[in-house]
Amino acid sequence: MYLENLKLSQFKNYGHLDVLFSQDINCLVGDNGSGKTNLLDAIHYLSITKSAFNPVDQQNIQHDTDFFSIIGGFIHKEKKVIIRCSLVRGEKKKIFEGKNQLEKASDHIGHLPVVLVAPNDSELITEGSEIRRKFFDSLIAQLNRDYLEHLINYSKALKRRNELIKTFAESSKVNHDLIEPYDLILIRESIYLSKIRKEFCQEFIPKLTHHYEIISEKKEKISLKYQSSAIDEDFELQFRNALKKDLALQRTTVGIHRDDFVFKIDGYPLKKFGSQGQQKSFLIAIKLAQFDILKNKKGFKPILLLDDIFDKLDDHRIEKLVKMINDHQFGQVFITDARPERTIHFTKGLDSEVNVIYVENGKVKQYAHEE
Numbered sequence: 416m417y418l419e420n421l422k423l424s425q426f427k428n429y430g431h432l433d434v435l436f437s438q439d440i441n442c443l444v445g446d447n448g449s450g451k452t453n454l455l456d457a458i459h460y461l462s463i464t465k466s467a468f469n470p471v472d473q474q475n476i477q478h479d480t481d482f483f484s485i486i487g488g489f490i491h492k493e494k495k496v497i498i499r500c501s502l503v504r505g506e507k508k509k510i511f512e513g514k515n516q517l518e519k520a521s522d523h524i525g526h527l528p529v530v531l532v533a534p535n536d537s538e539l540i541t542e543g544s545e546i547r548r549k550f551f552d553s554l555i556a557q558l559n560r561d562y563l564e565h566l567i568n569y570s571k572a573l574k575r576r577n578e579l580i581k582t583f584a585e586s587s588k589v590n591h592d593l594i595e596p597y598d599l600i601l602i603r604e605s606i607y608l609s610k611i612r613k614e615f616c617q618e619f620i621p622k623l624t625h626h627y628e629i630i631s632e633k634k635e636k637i638s639l640k641y642q643s644s645a646i647d648e649d650f651e652l653q654f655r656n657a658l659k660k661d662l663a664l665q666r667t668t669v670g671i672h673r674d675d676f677v678f679k680i681d682g683y684p685l686k687k688f689g690s691q692g693q694q695k696s697f698l699i700a701i702k703l704a705q706f707d708i709l710k711n712k713k714g715f716k717p718i719l720l721l722d723d724i725f726d727k728l729d730d731h732r733i734e735k736l737v738k739m740i741n742d743h744q745f746g747q748v749f750i751t752d753a754r755p756e757r758t759i760h761f762t763k764g765l766d767s768e769v770n771v772i773y774v775e776n777g778k779v780k781q782y783a784h785e786e
């Protein structure tokens with residue numbers, strides 16, 4: 416699957432754009448603020464039906480205009496698929512596949528998958544556990560529809576139980592009959608969801624360490640550990656024993672909403688002890704593991720979007736990455752770089768077709784493909 420061409424109208428800093436892509440490597444180069452990331456974001460829209468950077472759709476309409484339209488021509492299983500995503504200011508976003516308007520975004524998401532590696536991914540390392548749970552939940556949900564349903568069920572019960580806990584705490588009276596149905600749901604779903612998360616990690620971790628070893632040339636060892644009280648034998652007891660604490664803190668303190676995915680480097684927390692380059696390598700390895708998982712599930716390669724991926728990496732690590740790309744481990748790849756000479760240096764002499772696109776102020780200049 417690959418994106419053959421892209422047409423933009425009034426999307427972010429692009430007035431009108433019509434650009435052709437290589438099915439191998441596309442390098443978008445240009446100064447800061449020229450529109451490289453916006454172009455990746457347009458591709459992200461075509462796949463996920465939303466921006467990876469600005470969740471407010473309306474703000475992605477070019478300033479002082481009243482609509483945007485993103486049209487992509489994909490080649491998928493040897494057929495052309497045209498996806499159009501458009502938004503008129505003040506109206507609802509529309510998604511078309513060919514001439515058919517899709518009723519729900521969920522009818523489309525996952526059909527033409529992309530994996531994005533972007534600088535703001537570092538939140539996965541630096542922020543609290545919620546952002547990691549969200550990342551892994553959305554990845555698991557793409558593979559397992561059941562998981563999402565159970566997760567929604569869990570969240571609803573959690574919300575309701577927290578409300579009850581609050582009223583109990585305020586009135587200093589506990590009504591066990593009222594809370595018990597929610598306790599049962601939370602205990603049952605925690606056990607189920609933690610089992611899926613654990614199984615997912617068993618599949619994910621070898622892929623993550625594999626990619627990290629390649630990028631880092633085994634200079635250091637990383638690990639990911641799934642942490643959950645719900646995988647303990649005595650989870651139900653822990654949950655029930657926490658009621659006093661729950662009342663004191665006025666929220667549910669035990670359950671899979673407290674899980675974490677712990678990243679370490681050479682046995683120490685990555686957030687505190689990893690260098691910027693090591694953290695970046697870790698994030699890239701996570702995304703490449705995500706790529707492998709999606710590829711296996713779909714039976715074809717997602718599009719890989721690499722935003723400013725070379726920054727903070729040393730030349731050895733960049734070389735390893737470029738080699739992986741050139742070895743056709745990935746399908747179509749988009750790489751942005753504010754330093755054209757670096758990208759040209761690292762992609763020179765590759766067997767893959769390299770298409771260098773110069774981006775300047777919401778316009779692109781394309782040169783003949785370099786073989």
Ligand SMILES: Nc1ncnc2c1ncn2[C@@H]1O[C@H](COP(=O)(O)OP(=O)(O)O)[C@@H](O)[C@H]1O
Binds near residue numbers: 448454
């Ligand atoms: N809705 C919008 N209308 C017009 N310009 C926008 C809009 N949203 C973002 N931009 C502009 O896009 C530019 C950033 O583009 P970006 O793709 O992030 O640059 P880079 O090439 O550094 O990745 C900024 O100048 C920003 O003002």
Ligand SMILES: [Mg+2]
Binds near residue numbers: 448452
């Ligand atoms: Mg950028």
